[in-house]
Amino acid sequence: MKIVFRWFGAGFDKITLEHIRQIPGISGVVTSLMDIPVGEVWPLERLKALQKQVEDAGLALEVIESVNIHEDIKLGVPTRDRYIEAYIQTMKHLSQIGVKVICYNFMPVLDWVRSELARPLPDGSNTMAYNHDYVMKIDPQMLSKAVGEQSNGYELPGWEPDRLKEMAATIAKYQTVTEEQYWQNIKYFLDAVIPWAEKYDVKLAIHPDDPPWPIFGLPRVINSRDNIRRFLELNNSPYNGITLCTGSLGSDRANDLPSLIREFAGEGRVHFAHVRNLKFESDKDFFESAHLSSCGSFDMFAIVKAFYDAKFCGYIRTDHGRMIWGETGRPGYGLYDRALGITYILGLWEAIDKIESY
Numbered sequence: 001m002k003i004v005f006r007w008f009g010a011g012f013d014k015i016t017l018e019h020i021r022q023i024p025g026i027s028g029v030v031t032s033l034m035d036i037p038v039g040e041v042w043p044l045e046r047l048k049a050l051q052k053q054v055e056d057a058g059l060a061l062e063v064i065e066s067v068n069i070h071e072d073i074k075l076g077v078p079t080r081d082r083y084i085e086a087y088i089q090t091m092k093h094l095s096q097i098g099v100k101v102i103c104y105n106f107m108p109v110l111d112w113v114r115s116e117l118a119r120p121l122p123d124g125s126n127t128m129a130y131n132h133d134y135v136m137k138i139d140p141q142m143l144s145k146a147v148g149e150q151s152n153g154y155e156l157p158g159w160e161p162d163r164l165k166e167m168a169a170t171i172a173k174y175q176t177v178t179e180e181q182y183w184q185n186i187k188y189f190l191d192a193v194i195p196w197a198e199k200y201d202v203k204l205a206i207h208p209d210d211p212p213w214p215i216f217g218l219p220r221v222i223n224s225r226d227n228i229r230r231f232l233e234l235n236n237s238p239y240n241g242i243t244l245c246t247g248s249l250g251s252d253r254a255n256d257l258p259s260l261i262r263e264f265a266g267e268g269r270v271h272f273a274h275v276r277n278l279k280f281e282s283d284k285d286f287f288e289s290a291h292l293s294s295c296g297s298f299d300m301f302a303i304v305k306a307f308y309d310a311k312f313c314g315y316i317r318t319d320h321g322r323m324i325w326g327e328t329g330r331p332g333y334g335l336y337d338r339a340l341g342i343t344y345i346l347g348l349w350e351a352i353d354k355i356e357s358y
């Protein structure tokens with residue numbers, strides 16, 4: 001496996017490539033062009049400049065997170081073909097700079113959802129948290145306002161102003177889309193793009209829904225073992241794969257993370273992994289803890305061992321970290337706690353590897 005770190009790009013991230021380079025065991029960054037509106041082609045010249053910047057800093061650029069899917073594709077309306085064309089063109093450009101994996105999601109309107117972005121913890125750090133009743137009761141527009149107010153001035157991925165401007169109107173359009181139609185819309189997209197992914201040798205890795213249950217009456221379907229199986233079978237190419245996000249899938253207690261990893265990574269369908277821990281406060285309420293098993297509810301040893309046993313050789317990044325040591329910045333995406341998480345995961349991996357070879 002290769003360890004990568006999410007970096008939002010110069011001007012969108014206060015963490016520098018020079019700092020990322022100093023994390024032990026790091027091989028590259030996962031990044032994107034944050035300023036390209038969803039549905040537009042990512043220009044090759046911009047990508048070449050990005051590649052040069054990352055490689056000059058001694059890091060590889062092989063994973064993109066995210067190339068977002070235009071709402072028309074998710075809604076399945078006739079204009080989707082134009083956006084699918086643009087998607088394919090972006091894939092081509094990404095392949096030309098050596099990108100191997102594209103992470104994306106198929107969540108309608110929103111991406112991830114949290115109720116708090118900076119919950120104070122007893123140790124003086126702060127972290128993101130999810131309270132189910134709060135999210136179920138709040139008006140989506142109010143939630144987006146609350147997220148904006150807590151984001152320290154950063155445009156959060158999944159909560160971009162462009163996406164949110166039309167939120168009420170877009171949510172309304174989904175009221176006529178059944179879950180079955182939604183599956184068909186996913187299949188239409190996959191069947192159009194996967195042959196090109198094969199040609200360009202770029203793997204697609206869908207991110208699970210976070211949290212993995214419906215919100216605001218919107219279909220959210222990439223959320224369980226059976227639905228991931230159904231998703232993979234919509235198009236059986238090995239280029240149609242998943243991002244296995246432990247935090248997203250694991251927030252549904254019914255999901256057995258090590259078993260999901262063994263099954264899907266074992267079949268070579270996990271191209272990217274987001275590894276983090278969380279601490280349940282009730283059945284559906286949680287906060288994002290430090291990565292260590294003893295700090296949260298997941299057995300991180302069992303998770304890393306499952307990747308190891310599946311001979312996982314894709315990309316792994318630590319996911320949301322707490323804000324520690326006085327750091328301020330993009331919620332979930334500070335430098336220090338994510339770097340500690342990497343050291344921990346690499347420590348587990350090395351220990352497993354050495355014990356296995358004794």
Ligand code: DNO
Nearest residue numbers: 066103104105111157158207
């Ligand atoms: C949250 C991230 C997601 C992820 C997208 C992929 O922090 O894991 O925003 O990047 O869902 O498209």
